[in-house]
Amino acid sequence: MLNHCRALDLTDDKGFLCGKILGDLGVDVIKIEPPGGDLSRRTGLFWHDIPDPNKNLYWFAYNSSKKGITLNIESAEGRDIFKNLVKTADFVVESYPPGYMDKLGLGYVNLSEINKGIIMASITPFGTEEPYRGYKDSDIVVMGMTGTLYQTGESDGPPVHISMPQACLHAGADAAVGSMMAYYYREKTSVGQHVDVSMQQSAAWFQANAVPTWELNHKILKRSGAFRAGMSKQVGQRQVWPCKDGYVFFNVIGGRTGAKSLSSLVAWMDREGMATDFLLNLDWDNFDMFTVTREEMDNISNPVGAFFKKHTGKELLEGAVARGVSIGPLSSMEDLLNDECLNARNFWKKIEHPELGESITYPREFVKSTEADCSTRFRAPLIGEHNDEIYKGIGLSQQDIQKLKQDGII
Amino acid sequence: MYITERDGVFKGLTILAFCWAVVGPLTMKFFADHGATVIRVETSKRPCTMRVSAPYKDNIPNYNKGGYFNYYNSNILSLGLNMQLPESREIAKRLAIECDVFMENYTPGVIEKWGLSYEELKEIRPDIIMLRQSGYGSWGPYSNLPAFGMVLVPIAGLPNYIGWPGKEPLPVGVSAYTDCISPRFATAALIAALDYRKRTGKGQLLDLSQFENAIYFIAPGVLDYTVNGREPERIGNSSPDAAPHGVYPCRGDDRWCTIAITGDDEWASLCHEMGRPEYVEDPRFTTLADRKKNEEDLNRLVSDWTLDLTPEEVMERLQKAGVAAGVVKNTADMMEDPQLRKRNIYWPMEHSEMGTFTHLGQSFQLSKTPSKPYSPSPLLGEHTEYVCTKILGMSDEEFIDLMQKGVFE
Numbered sequence: 001m002l003n004h005c006r007a008l009d010l011t012d013d014k015g016f017l018c019g020k021i022l023g024d025l026g027v028d029v030i031k032i033e034p035p036g037g038d039l040s041r042r043t044g045l046f047w048h049d050i051p052d053p054n055k056n057l058y059w060f061a062y063n064s065s066k067k068g069i070t071l072n073i074e075s076a077e078g079r080d081i082f083k084n085l086v087k088t089a090d091f092v093v094e095s096y097p098p099g100y101m102d103k104l105g106l107g108y109v110n111l112s113e114i115n116k117g118i119i120m121a122s123i124t125p126f127g128t129e130e131p132y133r134g135y136k137d138s139d140i141v142v143m144g145m146t147g148t149l150y151q152t153g154e155s156d157g158p159p160v161h162i163s164m165p166q167a168c169l170h171a172g173a174d175a176a177v178g179s180m181m182a183y184y185y186r187e188k189t190s191v192g193q194h195v196d197v198s199m200q201q202s203a204a205w206f207q208a209n210a211v212p213t214w215e216l217n218h219k220i221l222k223r224s225g226a227f228r229a230g231m232s233k234q235v236g237q238r239q240v241w242p243c244k245d246g247y248v249f250f251n252v253i254g255g256r257t258g259a260k261s262l263s264s265l266v267a268w269m270d271r272e273g274m275a276t277d278f279l280l281n282l283d284w285d286n287f288d289m290f291t292v293t294r295e296e297m298d299n300i301s302n303p304v305g306a307f308f309k310k311h312t313g314k315e316l317l318e319g320a321v322a323r324g325v326s327i328g329p330l331s332s333m334e335d336l337l338n339d340e341c342l343n344a345r346n347f348w349k350k351i352e353h354p355e356l357g358e359s360i361t362y363p364r365e366f367v368k369s370t371e372a373d374c375s376t377r378f379r380a381p382l383i384g385e386h387n388d389e390i391y392k393g394i395g396l397s398q399q400d401i402q403k404l405k406q407d408g409i410i
Numbered sequence: 411m412y413i414t415e416r417d418g419v420f421k422g423l424t425i426l427a428f429c430w431a432v433v434g435p436l437t438m439k440f441f442a443d444h445g446a447t448v449i450r451v452e453t454s455k456r457p458c459t460m461r462v463s464a465p466y467k468d469n470i471p472n473y474n475k476g477g478y479f480n481y482y483n484s485n486i487l488s489l490g491l492n493m494q495l496p497e498s499r500e501i502a503k504r505l506a507i508e509c510d511v512f513m514e515n516y517t518p519g520v521i522e523k524w525g526l527s528y529e530e531l532k533e534i535r536p537d538i539i540m541l542r543q544s545g546y547g548s549w550g551p552y553s554n555l556p557a558f559g560m561v562l563v564p565i566a567g568l569p570n571y572i573g574w575p576g577k578e579p580l581p582v583g584v585s586a587y588t589d590c591i592s593p594r595f596a597t598a599a600l601i602a603a604l605d606y607r608k609r610t611g612k613g614q615l616l617d618l619s620q621f622e623n624a625i626y627f628i629a630p631g632v633l634d635y636t637v638n639g640r641e642p643e644r645i646g647n648s649s650p651d652a653a654p655h656g657v658y659p660c661r662g663d664d665r666w667c668t669i670a671i672t673g674d675d676e677w678a679s680l681c682h683e684m685g686r687p688e689y690v691e692d693p694r695f696t697t698l699a700d701r702k703k704n705e706e707d708l709n710r711l712v713s714d715w716t717l718d719l720t721p722e723e724v725m726e727r728l729q730k731a732g733v734a735a736g737v738v739k740n741t742a743d744m745m746e747d748p749q750l751r752k753r754n755i756y757w758p759m760e761h762s763e764m765g766t767f768t769h770l771g772q773s774f775q776l777s778k779t780p781s782k783p784y785s786p787s788p789l790l791g792e793h794t795e796y797v798c799t800k801i802l803g804m805s806d807e808e809f810i811d812l813m814q815k816g817v818f819e
Binding site: 159 | 419420432436440444456462463464465466467469471477478480481546547549550551552554555556557558560561562563564565566567568569570571572573574577578579580581582583584585586587589590591594595596597598599601602603604605606608612614615616617618619621622623625626627628629630631632633634635636637638641642644645646647648649651652655656657659664666667668669670672729732733734735736737738739740741742743744745747748749750752753755756767768770772773774775776777778779
């Protein structure tokens with residue numbers, strides 16, 4: 001859809017997802033790394049555990065559908081080249097520390113003088129305001145400042161972190177949303193603008209009902225492990241249940257919202273002789289999670305728990321789909337790759353990595369459009385892979401490029 | 411009733427939204443907070459699950475007093491329609507023609523039942539843009555499976571990354587973490603579709619699956635499996651690339667801080683701050699590899715230090731020394747967070763049933779067209795008359811006639 005647009009992506013692992021979303025929507029995204037490659041290529045997961053910056057799986061996952069060049073924007077010559085690229089671009093995305101781009105003379109104000117319509121998104125750990133402006137970040141540190149970490153974990157233990165970094169994804173996705181909004185506005189007014197994204201704010205945006213619960217009841221929602229807090233006046237509700245070969249997530253929800261799903265589950269249990277009289281006689285339409293008692297909850301949880309233990313996750317998912325019961329077995333990666341729904345919707349796509357001699361399976365697309373194919377188009381760039389193509393595109397000769405390479409600019 | 415004049419990026423854009431739960435409103439808020447007129451269709455026969463979820467104002471269950479709903483629906487207008495009646499479906503069709511976008515995130519089949527499928531709407535509005543955002547996609551084997559964020563989180567595999575080795579997997583946060591993932595993807599795609607229509611004259615159907623979108627948040631783990639055949643393991647608060655790395659207990663009731671050390675220089679800074687410079691030379695902790703090997707000892711001695719301090723003290727002292735550290739903030743801390751306050755993530759607004767009530771604001775800032783709190787979350791059907799008479803241009807007679815037929819709620 002956006003094949004007429006170009007983005008310059010200067011982000012490190014704090015903001016990859018922004019350019020990835022734009023790239024899958026058709027934008028010509030050019031990743032710009034310092035000579036030698038982005039530092040984030042050096043940590044994390046690797047292809048066959050070989051710690052080679054061109055074999056980083058984190059890089060692969062979020063930099064596909066992008067081209068890649070190297071450029072030292074700290075050198076005067078590098079800055080000039082960057083400014084020439086900005087003339088050809090619609091979007092710039094960066095995740096340098098607050099003030100870094102301004103100091104180089106490449107802040108939004110400078111770039112908008114070169115290209116009035118340029119849209120620039122900046123991703124920082126905590127925003128550009130004091131007191132946290134210069135604070136150092138790490139995913140666990142940022143997530144700690146969003147409320148989510150405090151709310152995750154067992155009730156009698158410390159908060160537990162999601163070991164796959166998340167704050168960068170919320171921020172990267174927000175940078176894409178903000179850039180698209182700014183683009184929409186630019187198409188009406190021909191004026192670009194700056195998109196200011198803080199990882200903390202992006203990851204803190206969604207807190208379920210924690211904020212109103214604090215405001216209305218002066219109650220701080222705490223982590224509750226396998227139990228879910230906050231739905232009932234007095235009773236914790238189990239949500240992680242052991243099944244025959246793993247775990248299944250299931251919430252007892254009454255009233256009109258949950259009645260259909262709960263009645264179907266009870267009917268299913270009844271067919272296998274596992275529904276109790278209490279369950280069969282319960283009026284789910286009028287069952288209120290808000291006022292439920294401990295005894296009622298136990299009368300539900302015990303037979304339901306026994307039923308789950310008798311079945312594998314796969315059986316429970318198949319039964320849930322057939323009967324419209326809202327239960328979620330915990331998928332392993334193998335389960336996801338074999339998932340019936342994902343495969344029916346053609347969610348997986350093999351992408352060729354010629355230099356590795358193999359194709360790798362990726363998530364295909366985040367949206368299905370009847371007008372445009374939004375599939376991941378090609379694998380992430382090797383270090384400096386598209387230097388010749390891109391630099392020639394802005395009028396540099398082979399000799400110029402050779403010279404820049406010798407001088408360590410690219 | 412008074413409707414504030416809207417400005418910003420989406421001034422003049424109208425969206426007809428059959429929203430549900432949190433995913434729908436969060437997506438629509440991106441537009442409404444930036445000036446779009448978002449008309450949310452609701453019914454009292456089956457109010458949004460958020461309207462009937464705790465907490466409630468004064469603990470009285472009432473669908474206009476729900477804190478969960480009212481936190482997420484500012485700037486959105488509510489049109490109360492009894493969709494069981496053919497007249498209501500006609501109004502929905504008239505609005506679909508009038509509006510720029512038709513959005514829905516119900517379980518697939520509901521809008522079809524009302525005669526509002528993409529194919530049918532395309533007949534009456536050839537360049538319609540429809541955004542569908544259900545749990546598992548608008549078609550496919552799971553399309554009938556009711557979706558809740560609490561269930562989508564495990565089906566998408568996220569809890570494999572949360573918990574302690576050998577113990578049970580854990581949910582993320584309070585609940586429904588995936589609810590904030592799909593809205594970002596949907597918004598980026600929808601703006602692209604609006605731009606595409608402007609340039610080509612063509613509308614389209616956008617079909618998103620919350621399940622598929624959530625997998626993007628663990629994509630490197632997917633590749634670790636497809637490339638290396640490795641399933642994720644729960645590793646508590648440790649990291650293969652940092653030590654110390656974790657959550658440490660502090661002074662006070664349920665107070666915790668985070669510390670993350672990747673480099674040896676930062677480790678030396680931490681040792682000096684802890685008043686234990688001798689650890690810098692301690693062979694158990696010299697390199698990252700040493701610290702990983704002796705992580706249990708390492709975490710114990712860091713905890714011994716943090717226990718006597720407040721998390722704020724740990725954060726301020728370590729950050730001053732160039733070490734990544736923070737407070738593990740609870741909701742009360744969040745609402746006092748100096749950074750978030752300056753960045754306007756929370757919008758206190760006057761709500762006729764709630765009083766002064768904090769509504770959710772936006773998650774980022776645009777320099778020239780800021781998001782704004784135009785109106786508090788709507789009462790059910792609060793804007794019915796406005797939408798019918800001002801947007802659809804119904805005469806008073808027609809409006810009253812339909813009202814008497816029970817079309818409006």
